Amino acid sequence: MKLHNISINNLKRRKAKMAFLTIGLMVGIATIVTLVTLTRSMSSDIERKMDEFGANILVTPQSNGLAMNYGGISLGGVTFDQREILESDLAKIKTISNHKNISAVAPKVLGGVKIGTHDVLLVGVNFESELKMKQWWKVFGHEPKSEQDLLLGSEASRVLNVSPGESLIIKGETFTVAGVLDQTGSQDDALVFASLGKAQKLLGKEGKITLAEVAALCSGCPIGDMVTQIAEKLPDAKVSAIQQVVEGRLKALNQFKRFSYAMAGVVVFIGSLIVFVTMMGSVNERTTEIGVFRAIGFRKSHIMRIILLEAALVSLLAGFLGYVAGMGGAKLALPFMAESKNAHLIWDTAIAFGSIGLALTLGLLASLYPALHASKMDPTEALRAL
Amino acid sequence: MALIQISNVKKHYTSGNDVVEALRGVDITIEAGEFITIMGQSGSGKSTLLSVLGGMNHPTTGEVEMAGVKLYQLPGEKLADFRAQNLGFVFQSFHLIPYLTAIENVMLPLAIVKMGTAAKKSAARQALERVGLGAKLERLPNQLSGGEQERVAIARAIVNNPHILLADEPTGNLDSKTSDEVMALLRELNAAGQTVVMVTHNPDNGRYADRTITLRDGMVVEP
Numbered sequence: 001m002k003l004h005n006i007s008i009n010n011l012k013r014r015k016a017k018m019a020f021l022t023i024g025l026m027v028g029i030a031t032i033v034t035l036v037t038l039t040r041s042m043s044s045d046i047e048r049k050m051d052e053f054g055a056n057i058l059v060t061p062q063s064n065g066l067a068m069n070y071g072g073i074s075l076g077g078v079t080f081d082q083r084e085i086l087e088s089d090l091a092k093i094k095t096i097s098n099h100k101n102i103s104a105v106a107p108k109v110l111g112g113v114k115i116g117t118h119d120v121l122l123v124g125v126n127f128e129s130e131l132k133m134k135q136w137w138k139v140f141g142h143e144p145k146s147e148q149d150l151l152l153g154s155e156a157s158r159v160l161n162v163s164p165g166e167s168l169i170i171k172g173e174t175f176t177v178a179g180v181l182d183q184t185g186s187q188d189d190a191l192v193f194a195s196l197g198k199a200q201k202l203l204g205k206e207g208k209i210t211l212a213e214v215a216a217l218c219s220g221c222p223i224g225d226m227v228t229q230i231a232e233k234l235p236d237a238k239v240s241a242i243q244q245v246v247e248g249r250l251k252a253l254n255q256f257k258r259f260s261y262a263m264a265g266v267v268v269f270i271g272s273l274i275v276f277v278t279m280m281g282s283v284n285e286r287t288t289e290i291g292v293f294r295a296i297g298f299r300k301s302h303i304m305r306i307i308l309l310e311a312a313l314v315s316l317l318a319g320f321l322g323y324v325a326g327m328g329g330a331k332l333a334l335p336f337m338a339e340s341k342n343a344h345l346i347w348d349t350a351i352a353f354g355s356i357g358l359a360l361t362l363g364l365l366a367s368l369y370p371a372l373h374a375s376k377m378d379p380t381e382a383l384r385a386l
Numbered sequence: 387m388a389l390i391q392i393s394n395v396k397k398h399y400t401s402g403n404d405v406v407e408a409l410r411g412v413d414i415t416i417e418a419g420e421f422i423t424i425m426g427q428s429g430s431g432k433s434t435l436l437s438v439l440g441g442m443n444h445p446t447t448g449e450v451e452m453a454g455v456k457l458y459q460l461p462g463e464k465l466a467d468f469r470a471q472n473l474g475f476v477f478q479s480f481h482l483i484p485y486l487t488a489i490e491n492v493m494l495p496l497a498i499v500k501m502g503t504a505a506k507k508s509a510a511r512q513a514l515e516r517v518g519l520g521a522k523l524e525r526l527p528n529q530l531s532g533g534e535q536e537r538v539a540i541a542r543a544i545v546n547n548p549h550i551l552l553a554d555e556p557t558g559n560l561d562s563k564t565s566d567e568v569m570a571l572l573r574e575l576n577a578a579g580q581t582v583v584m585v586t587h588n589p590d591n592g593r594y595a596d597r598t599i600t601l602r603d604g605m606v607v608e609p
Contacts, residue, residue: 001490001493001494001496001497001503001506001510002497002503003497003498005490005497006483006486006494006497009483009485009486009490010485012485013484013485288481289481289483291481292475292477292481292483293494294442294466295440295442295469295475296469296470296474296475296494296495296542297466297467297468297469297470297471297473297495297498298466298470298497298498299463299466299467299498300463300466301463302497302498378442379437379442380437380442380443
């Protein structure tokens with residue numbers, strides 16, 4: 001017979017009351033686990049989708065130029081003191097303090113070339129990073145693999161009248177059309193894409209790039225900070241953020257997060273109240289029993305240990321069950337809450353241990369006063385009950 | 387030297403504006419090995435005296451000295467430790483813990499003692515055998531008769547070999563036959579050297595005692 005035997009036996013005897021207590025706390029923990037897991041899974045889903053949306057930071061040369069385009073119709077620009085970015089400088093982007101948030105850097109060189117009788121805008125790209133960034137591209141044929149391979153926009157393919165596998169001659173050099181893009185409805189439809197190195201040679205811009213797109217997206221990414229950090233590394237470049245979409249979505253997610261935390265707070269409060277009221281009721285019911293314990297020589301600390309151990313055991317069970325129920329709830333709710341059907345539930349051991357730890361902390365804190373109350377009981381209560 | 391020395395003990399309770407004088411200057415001396423019954427009518431102060439004697443109820447004035455220790459001068463939880471080591475209690479309503487078996491109830495005072503589980507079990511078994519319940523170790527209180535529950539309560543009170551056994555109306559809830567059996571058991575324990583102080587309102591129980599102290603209105607009338 002040890003103190004914990006008393007606690008365990010009491011829990012066994014008061015099954016209904018302890019089940020109520022466990023369920024009360026479990027519901028609180030389950031709600032928190034569901035909300036936190038849903039929020040994290042949705043964040044992850046949005047991050048992934050944001051990566052698919054492409055770049056959100058644009059690096060262009062500093063200029064005094066004013067863009068002259070409206071509604072997609074370009075009238076050229078007035079440019080003074082045009083500068084260019086050295087390709088080698090792009091490596092500096094990976095040295096910023098938030099470099100871990102950068103998922104891809106896609107440099108581009110632009111220039112006009114004549115193909116047959118047509119003037120075409122040639123875009124030199126790093127196909128690997130470009131394809132990673134523009135996951136919505138649908139390539140007919142195959143993706144370019146060698147320096148002599150080209151990728152054509154749908155409109156360019158139509159105007160130049162070439163299909164995948166056919167050849168094109170640019171500045172006397174023969175290239176193969178590896179693939180043609182499905183219509184995107186964007187400027188990409190009219191472009192001819194070549195490998196960066198080859199395009200630089202054709203355009204006479206070796207080692208230089210016209211612009212670079214940077215994909216750096218995750219929930220809570222400090223995009224503004226990253227823009228500043230890149231601008232500091234590339235003083236001759238103009239760095240700007242494409243933020244509207246990101247901010248809109250993150251704002252919505254943050255609102256949901258705040259709502260989740262507020263709701264979790266209320267549920268935790270109610271859960272704690274249930275624990276407090278049930279433990280207080282249990283202590284009051286056991287006045288005589290506690291009086292007997294004190295009469296036969298139990299110290300106040302012994303009484304506290306018995307009560308708190310009961311609370312701890314119930315809380316641990318509630319924490320475990322709450323985690324399981326919460327994850328089940330999140331799994332059921334995610335398809336209705338997430339933007340995409342293939343959103344994945346995030347299983348995190350930190351949440352598992354966190355929920356058990358939270359249940360334990362709440363259970364013990366809510367039982368502290370009842371335990372103190374029990375320990376301070378006058379032992380003569382037992383005799384008075386005669 | 388007396389085992390228990392109660393000197394000029396007064397106990398006042400305040401109830402609203404009224405002051406109730408439960409004990410009004412009680413002086414009692416009890417020697418080791420004595421069997422004492424404390425008698426008196428309801429409200430005479432018997433139970434208050436027993437709780438003061440048991441180190442559970444601070445007297446308003448006066449002193450209680452037990453085995454050379456001034457009980458109410460013990461600091462903090464030392465008084466609880468003193469009760470655990472020196473006193474055994476038997477209550478009128480038995481006050482067994484309903485969710486513990488007979489042997490677990492008897493082991494209760496040992497829950498706070500540093501002893502191996504086997505030794506605790508052995509001590510509890512011996513105590514139960516001593517009160518004649520060696521065959522009902524695993525019964526829950528509600529599976530035992532009133533007399534058997536009282537025996538378990540007595541076994542619980544003696545399991546830690548206390549100096550003094552304090553019993554408050556131990557036969558109050560029992561029929562006359564069972565009462566006699568319980569009283570005979572207490573007498574038997576006393577014969578084995580156990581000091582017993584018992585509160586009772588039943589004059590018949592006085593015949594088992596060496597001495598009877600009668601209280602009236604918080605004062606000893608027949609020392």
